[in-house]
């Protein structure tokens with residue numbers, strides 16, 4: 001999976017550049033539009049995952065554009081507004097804004113909300129792709145896709161934190177295949193890998209601990225030196 005693409009719709013160059021910097025630092029790909037026509041054009045030519053839109057734009061304002069956008073795309077949308085009294089409009093018009101922030105916004109807050117929205121959409125897509133599957137079973141163990149529990153052969157259940165569950169799910173969906181750190185980190189967190197990022201290795205170590213604590217379980221996640229990891233469990 002490639003890095004998520006975020007489209008910023010904002011006519012003020014300074015704010016647009018600030019937003020671009022914030023999202024690029026998080027590893028997202030940033031696309032830009034200054035007004036509605038450009039926005040539609042960018043959306044037609046790219047696979048955008050999230051739209052961040054200012055309400056005050058030249059020509060059609062953000063509220064009108066959101067309504068147009070909804071006619072052909074069901075994308076998560078975050079509004080930016082300069083005035084508190086616009087918040088009522090955003091909420092009242094029911095144009096399907098998923099979130100909003102008032103300017104001046106806090107960069108950290110913005111990235112958290114963007115990440116949550118992207119994650120929600122990703123999880124939804126995965127559920128739809130699973131075709132009703134609720135479990136993966138391998139070597140006596142079970143991964144419950146609804147509760148995110150890992151269940152050992154004796155029936156003891158361990159609730160996996162989000163990143164561990166997402167890594168296990170990805171392994172079970174791709175048994176025997178090499179998974180690079182880049183792929184795993186993207187699956188786990190939606191982020192791109194940067195040098196010195198040990199998230200993947202730390203997460204794998206935690207997952208392995210479950211299996212290592214259980215005598216009789218063979219190696220489930222093998223290290224492929226210099227490349228990544230491979231799931232060696234036998235999926236039933």
Ligand code: CA
Nearest residue numbers: 011012054056
């Ligand atoms: Ca503006």
